[in-house]
Amino acid sequence: MAWIQLRIHTHRDHADMLGDLLMDQGSVSITYEDGQDEPIFEPKLGETPLWQDTILIALFDADTDLAPTIEFLETMPFLGKGFTHKIEQVEDKDWVREWMDSFHPIQFGQRLWICPSWREIPDPAAVNVILDPGLAFGTGTHPTTALCLEWLDSLDLTDQEVIDFGCGSGILAIAAIKLGAKKVTGVDIDYQAIDASKANAERNNVVEQLSLYLPENQPANLQADVLVANILAGPLKELAPLIAEKVKTGGKLALSGLLQEQAQDVSDFYSQWFDMEPACHKEDWSRLSGIRK
Ligand SMILES: C[S@@+](CC[C@H](N)C(=O)[O-])C[C@H]1O[C@@H](n2cnc3c(N)ncnc32)[C@H](O)[C@@H]1O
Structure with a gap:
């Protein structure tokens, strides 16, 4: 028409x-x-x-x-x-076809690929997450997701426990499991994100290793070796004490969803609890990382 x-x-x-x-x-x-x-x-x-x-x-x-x-x-x-x-x-035009044509498999770091389900997997021996765009945020095309995926790929997650705070589509949680994490907890305020993460975990056969919660239902004493949160600068500062509580001493943290000009302020704030590392940038966005004191 x-x-x-x-x-x-x-x-x-x-x-x-x-x-x-x-x-x-x-x-x-x-x-x-x-x-x-x-x-x-x-x-x-x-x-x-x-x-x-x-x-x-x-x-x-x-x-x-x-x-x-x-x-x-x-x-x-x-x-x-x-x-x-x-x-x-x-x-x-065939808008659906056009939209599907715009999504391709993308590699993050050394081992990890995010592949739409309708595309051939470029490297079957790699760590492949099958993920289609949907209602919840996170396909890998946004620089903040890409920065977090690259960070996860750079870690040895074997047998680690991971928290994905603000899990959206579940992309980071599922990637962490496929990269070796034994148990991942995804938390999101949006029930559509919880549903999307569950559906994506099923598609990737990792349901067993993934627990999903709305913030009000998350276990009180939850602690992990690794926590990744791709939210936004404002909520990340508000959530800082809670996030700090959830990372074990010596555990690793990555924060994204920050604009470059916000990174220093958020890094200074988190240095109360973490030894912060230099920020990484992609386009206008930044990722912070640190080790729990
Ligand atoms: C930018 S998306 C990130 C999605 C995915 N983790 C990624 O990296 O692509 C941010 C997600 O955080 C969730 N979120 C925002 N504020 C939150 C809060 N206070 N607690 C938990 N989740 C929150 C949003 O609903 C959204 O799904």
């Missing part, structure tokens, strides 16, 4: 109302894009903030006559006559 899309530059204060108006005018979907490179990092839980300069994109069936919609929008005081907009044809 072919589509046309109407793109309108607007202010964030008007974006929701404009979206509702366009849905009333027959749009089948509304999406928002950043109108000026103005990234939004770490929104509060439950908030979905928009950019000050937001581009609204309304999708319509290809045979829709948009002239009456444009005329109607020109009567809105916050847009006005001759408001800036663009109408574009959307090429008809």
